Amino acid sequence: MTSVERFAIASRIYRPEPAAASLFLGSVSDALAEAGHDIEVLTVTPPRSLRGRSGGSRQGSPSSSERVRTFPVLRDKSDYVRGYLQYLSFDVPLAFRLLFVRRPSVVFVEPPPTTGAVVRVICALRRIPYVYDAADIWSDAAGHATDSSLVVRALRWVERFAMRGAAAMTTISEGVVGRVRELGVDTPMTVTGFGADTSVFSYEERPLEKLFLYAGTFTELHGAGILIDAFARFNETHPGYRLKFVGHGTGVEAMRTEAARLGVASSVEFTESIPAAELRPQLNGAVASLATLDPDGGYAYAFTSKAYSSLASGCPVIFAGVGPTVDFMDEAAGSLPVGRAVVYDADAIAEAMRAAADHPLPADERQRVAEWAAEEHSMLATGRKVRDVLLRVAASAPALRRYSRKP
Template sequence: MRVVIASRIYRPEPSAASLFLGSVADAMLADGHEVEVLTARPLPGLGDGSHGERVRTFPVLRDKSGYVRGYVQYMSFDLPLAFRLLFTRRPAAVFVEPPPTTGAVVRVICALRRIPYVYDAADIWSDAAGHATSSGVVVRILRTIERFAMRGATEMVTISQGVIDRTRELGVHSPMTVTGFGADTSVFTYSDDVVERTFIYAGTYTGLHGAEILIEAFAQFTATHPGHRLRFIGNGTGQESMRARATELGIDGAVEFAASVDAADLRPQLARSLASLATLHPDGGYEYAFTSKIYSSLATGCPVIFAGPGPTNLFISEAPRHVPVGVAVQYDASAIAQAMRDVADRPLQPAQRRSIAEWTAATHSMNAVARRVTQVIAGVVRKQRDAT
């Protein structure tokens, strides 16, 4: 079959979505299918992310940090996408990545051309927007667009049952399959690096994530354990206030803010860290979300300290006891600080870190997830052919 992937972001740009979509393309190519990707032109110097699929790019607007993020930026991708999808050679199916505006465009064009599409509902964007803006109008508009995009999908895929439950609450009843999420274990692998006195938070940090609590926790931790470092790798709307708070607490010399890096550059930093950090604000209306970036950390053998509610907390708490994947605590600075002390006082040995990486590769690889997504897409195509 011939499948089109429509997404504003794709490899080689560093992001979880890029890794995921690239893995889906790889899985389809391995099955002998033809894949065409309609995406944004990557930043200069990143190279070509194709592994055999045809990648067709188009220039888009980006924010000051270089991301396609924001309504104007999304529309600079979505409007040309409508014409690109309208005139591309007819595929058997389209696989579309949010934002919902992209999903809405795909629904309209696929309806005109009678093409089934699969929507990747990894999370609920309108819920996230409700935490990021005080405008009820913006949230209502986005909610309407998101429902429209989801309701038109022949099938949806997601990472957890919590997202399915939330979509049903929103009145969306399109068929939905939990395919999970995982690490790109071709990149994130174990190595015998010397572990440094560093904690890493890798990824986006916004009010929804509540990563600012890590500044408070690290200040408490360094009061008893000086000489450690806290490194944020990525981008976030709260960076300036977090920098200011670190200065107020007198720990700015031990807190670093670094730009996003690709997976190959992130892997050794995780491998050398005492633990990675992840947070989810308990009052953001997003408690059902799963913090999927923890898989990349675990695949390198780096344990995770997670603070917050929801399925990530449950996942870490229920992991096999013989695999020391880390600790899940309440969203509380003192609890996080104590978890840091425990890790610093009793760092994992190489054999323990290797066991984490091996367990993650066996049970939570991106390849396995991509295979499940490919099966969903193939099932949609079969149903469409049977119906005609």
């Protein structure tokens, strides 16, 4: 007889939706399945355009199982679950779903903090421990997205409530640990890092396009608007290139207006998020990917995780900003042509783009970068670290009901 744990994952986003959180949570499920455990995912109905698609390969053994239970939610104009009403449309039904789901050993919950608060209340009622994933600090982000101090204070209270009730927390970097401690939360935390879903992101040789690609979310905190100015300066010496944004973002209209003002509107493109399997070929053929983090955004402790997917696809990264991504890029660049980190300045970014365009990475070097990323920074390796945290929490709660089955 083999002891099998049952785990639940609660998240407003999951594969096949193309987002870092989806890939991350899928890797946690795969790691649990790999070890023979059962997983119940409580999430949302995917957008109509993605229904029936897979967001990544399953890595578990045939004896394990992942059951994904979906529920319809409100979505914003870009078909994304983002905004207070959208979160509420997930959180309220989640409370009832958690009440009646078959008892798990541990619940793993992904932000927003309102979801964490719901999980804390229901798990307390059912005497189930939960683990909270603090990839970043939502109340810090809110402080830069709204002028309402009341909203920020309320969200800060909810976020602390969600964190303090957790048996453990996971996070992406030591910077987040430090910020959580500043907020007065002493819940045990494990830095699991992040990585690329190498079942999807890998290198396949393709003709290089005159393309720079920004793939992922862009908000005021990221400060991606500076890339429009940088591209215009780059375009003065290197006409014929394109700058493409793929993903959800705020301030798109302002960025379009700026591109028109600078005379590069015809070379700047904005598209909605696409599945990872469709993004990979674009990364394979781009001169470089771009990523930013505004030094004045209050998020200097954040790590720009999109760099992993780019490198796993053999695409070098130009990062402009501050924080642990700079250290990561500088260290990796000492032995591999992974790209470069520059200061958050349009001229510096433009110069890095010129260098990438003048000396594009050849196929063999792109392959070498992709192999290194797959070996050192795979998402499944991150998922296994989270799995270890979940198993430790389950083991520390012997009163929980367990069950066994034949392998």
